[in-house]
Amino acid sequence: MEQLFVIKIGGNVIDDPQKLEGFLRSFASVKGKKILVHGGGKIATKIGTGLGIEPNYHQGRRITDDKTIDLVTMVYGGLVNKKIVASLQALGNNSIGLTGADANVIRAVKRPVKEIDFGWVGDIPRHSINTSFLVSLFSQDITPVFAALTHDNQGHILNTNADTIASQLAVSLSGAFDVRLIYCFEKKGVLMDVEDDHSVIGRIDHALYQQLLTEKKLFEGIIPKIDNAFDAINSGVREVLIGDSSDLLANTTKDTTGTLIIY
Amino acid sequence: MEQLFVIKIGGNVIDDPQKLEGFLRSFASVKGKKILVHGGGKIATKIGTGLGIEPNYHQGRRITDDKTIDLVTMVYGGLVNKKIVASLQALGNNSIGLTGADANVIRAVKRPVKEIDFGWVGDIPRHSINTSFLVSLFSQDITPVFAALTHDNQGHILNTNADTIASQLAVSLSGAFDVRLIYCFEKKGVLMDVEDDHSVIGRIDHALYQQLLTEKKLFEGIIPKIDNAFDAINSGVREVLIGDSSDLLANTTKDTTGTLIIY
Numbered sequence: 001m002e003q004l005f006v007i008k009i010g011g012n013v014i015d016d017p018q019k020l021e022g023f024l025r026s027f028a029s030v031k032g033k034k035i036l037v038h039g040g041g042k043i044a045t046k047i048g049t050g051l052g053i054e055p056n057y058h059q060g061r062r063i064t065d066d067k068t069i070d071l072v073t074m075v076y077g078g079l080v081n082k083k084i085v086a087s088l089q090a091l092g093n094n095s096i097g098l099t100g101a102d103a104n105v106i107r108a109v110k111r112p113v114k115e116i117d118f119g120w121v122g123d124i125p126r127h128s129i130n131t132s133f134l135v136s137l138f139s140q141d142i143t144p145v146f147a148a149l150t151h152d153n154q155g156h157i158l159n160t161n162a163d164t165i166a167s168q169l170a171v172s173l174s175g176a177f178d179v180r181l182i183y184c185f186e187k188k189g190v191l192m193d194v195e196d197d198h199s200v201i202g203r204i205d206h207a208l209y210q211q212l213l214t215e216k217k218l219f220e221g222i223i224p225k226i227d228n229a230f231d232a233i234n235s236g237v238r239e240v241l242i243g244d245s246s247d248l249l250a251n252t253t254k255d256t257t258g259t260l261i262i263y
Numbered sequence: 264m265e266q267l268f269v270i271k272i273g274g275n276v277i278d279d280p281q282k283l284e285g286f287l288r289s290f291a292s293v294k295g296k297k298i299l300v301h302g303g304g305k306i307a308t309k310i311g312t313g314l315g316i317e318p319n320y321h322q323g324r325r326i327t328d329d330k331t332i333d334l335v336t337m338v339y340g341g342l343v344n345k346k347i348v349a350s351l352q353a354l355g356n357n358s359i360g361l362t363g364a365d366a367n368v369i370r371a372v373k374r375p376v377k378e379i380d381f382g383w384v385g386d387i388p389r390h391s392i393n394t395s396f397l398v399s400l401f402s403q404d405i406t407p408v409f410a411a412l413t414h415d416n417q418g419h420i421l422n423t424n425a426d427t428i429a430s431q432l433a434v435s436l437s438g439a440f441d442v443r444l445i446y447c448f449e450k451k452g453v454l455m456d457v458e459d460d461h462s463v464i465g466r467i468d469h470a471l472y473q474q475l476l477t478e479k480k481l482f483e484g485i486i487p488k489i490d491n492a493f494d495a496i497n498s499g500v501r502e503v504l505i506g507d508s509s510d511l512l513a514n515t516t517k518d519t520t521g522t523l524i525i526y
Binding site: 047050051052070073074075076077078079081082083085086087089090094095096097098099101102103104132133136140142149151153154155156157 | 310313314315333336337338339340341342344345346348349350352353357358359360361362364365366367395396399403405412414416417418419420
């Protein structure tokens, strides 16, 4: 099967224009099929403050009320997404900006209200991704660029975790492509010693992961990311790469510098 | 050739949630191939005021400085566009939100600075529309929904007149489709007496237009719109309809209630 890269960048790249520019240059030069998924960064909070929309968190998770969904729809789906697309076009990488509402690509479900009402937040059920539209884009050499927004098919845009969108896209396309899912984050990879950037663990499989967990050698914050990576792999994704956005080019080859997570 | 409707709505529809909802219901029930082009309405000005971005006009035309292009990219390309797409999806009309940057559909040229620097404003040269992508959307039964934004292929989004986008799309697709270009505006059509909504002129061809001009029977404000309509017709568009957004359904049939402009 042909290779496909599903690449997610987070706020640390979006918020730094120079870092973003460098990343997009690398991304544009990645050969073959690829998808970009981006978060929103701090710019939504900054613009929201200007508009009198104060962020509202519960245990570190943002609550998306009526004003906030409008805010993130504007900022993620408009400002950030279209600027990335315009930049990629200038770099000769034909691309298209999408939310999950566009072409009904990602239909999500509004998170049910239990103890907390998270508001206009969407979770993505399995089998709710329209892969045929994405395949038609690939056949036209057009790169999809996703903002972290979906819809409920009842007229509402939903704020949706960018890691989850990337992972669900990767899983849904794994039947047709050899997918490498790449999470760009602040570190070079999964570190044996969180204080030492040179201690990247180059490759983690199930056996090594169990051993690292037993020996309590991993920084706690990274464990959910690795769990999510194995979830994706158990659902058909070939491999997951966790690395620094500035190492993208190496991390799309065999000579990865980040952490490659494999079955 | 198959029929295609290119339908433009302006600020009077965007700014009125009830009118917009009614319009989208009608739009969703229009059978066959169609494109929607929307302006931005007053919401950009309102949000801009909240952010301290004051509108700057020269002889009635807005100047698009750095802050303003970010504002309209957010509001037109994000908020307004994605809400329309989500609403159409809920109505069972598969659609996709686009700017001219997406899939490189409309490449424009930044307006040259002469006496006035209009800023990030784009004009659309002929033959700069990527019709093959639009045709691929039609073949998948996906309706394109355009915000009034293009790009310069050098990394910049450009603010572009929605009437012009609609007209250029109509012209560029007229080789493959029988195009009816529909401009929705505040009146029922071109009126013989601007004070009387019942005085719609049902049909205008070149000969009648010359006669009406000679007899000075037309309200001056409508003349540029009719001139633009004839420009489109002279460039291949089959017919142009000027009418009220609430009459959309009739105006997509043979029994039009607005003004049909034909060769």
